[in-house]
Amino acid sequence: MNASTATNAVRVRLFAALREQAGWGERLVPLTASPTSPADLWQRLALDDGSAAGAAGLPPSIRVAINQAFATADTPLSPGDEVAFLPPITGG
Amino acid sequence: MPTPNPERLIAVQLLEAPFEPLEGLAAWQRSHGPTAASPAAESHFIGRVRPTTAAGEPLEALELEHYPGMTEAQLRALAEACAARHGVGAVLVAHRVGRVRPGEAIVLVAVQADRRGPALRCVQELLEDLKHHAPFWKREWSGGRGTWVAGNTPL
Numbered sequence: 001m002n003a004s005t006a007t008n009a010v011r012v013r014l015f016a017a018l019r020e021q022a023g024w025g026e027r028l029v030p031l032t033a034s035p036t037s038p039a040d041l042w043q044r045l046a047l048d049d050g051s052a053a054g055a056a057g058l059p060p061s062i063r064v065a066i067n068q069a070f071a072t073a074d075t076p077l078s079p080g081d082e083v084a085f086l087p088p089i090t091g092g
Numbered sequence: 093m094p095t096p097n098p099e100r101l102i103a104v105q106l107l108e109a110p111f112e113p114l115e116g117l118a119a120w121q122r123s124h125g126p127t128a129a130s131p132a133a134e135s136h137f138i139g140r141v142r143p144t145t146a147a148g149e150p151l152e153a154l155e156l157e158h159y160p161g162m163t164e165a166q167l168r169a170l171a172e173a174c175a176a177r178h179g180v181g182a183v184l185v186a187h188r189v190g191r192v193r194p195g196e197a198i199v200l201v202a203v204q205a206d207r208r209g210p211a212l213r214c215v216q217e218l219l220e221d222l223k224h225h226a227p228f229w230k231r232e233w234s235g236g237r238g239t240w241v242a243g244n245t246p247l
Contacts, residue, residue, distance in 0.1 A: 015157060
């Protein structure tokens with residue numbers, strides 16, 4: 001990715017089963033439309049490489065974090081944000 | 093979100109290697125007491141990895157993935173909020189990450205309070221909170237194959 005696209009990019013992170021389904025865990029993605037939300041990105045990435053989770057909308061079981069804090073899937077993203085898609089949590 | 097009380101002692105530990113929970117507890121107790129002014133009640137929970145998978149197969153290991161940075165911050169926020177709700181003094185949360193074998197400790201929660209009620213309730217509530225709201229993901233390894241766990245075990 002070159003510098004001109006990276007400056008308006010967000011860092012997308014996937015974890016656990018989502019990461020393995022997609023075949024990647026971290027990627028810089030340029031914001032091509034304004035505003036862009038995590039739900040938009042989910043659709044776009046699924047369309048782009050067909051692997052993240054299919055082209056369907058963001059399933060309710062997937063939680064979103066922006067800059068390492070939980071957020072709603074329709075929050076507008078800013079360049080430089082880190083957005084993560086989190087499959088169901090199983091800690092403890 | 094409750095206002096964090098600076099006098100409230102919150103300790104969060106993510107551990108990449110096997111740990112002995114009683115040694116962890118002793119170190120935590122030494123770090124702030126006990127003194128004559130120590131809280132009168134202290135409640136503990138130790139969780140260990142069970143020897144079978146959710147499907148009943150022999151388990152070789154449980155693999156714990158986390159979100160470095162967010163997991164620590166989220167554990168601290170959950171502990172702060174729980175401590176504020178119950179008015180307890182000190183909280184310790186220690187959680188394994190990486191590969192954990194059957195019988196090994198995976199989580200330790202300890203709470204000091206003035207009374208047994210808040211101490212016990214805060215431990216139970218914080219344990220449920222972290223199971224659902226701290227970014228950890230378990231993968232069961234059995235027969236050389238890994239399977240991501242879809243949900244939490246029953247209370």
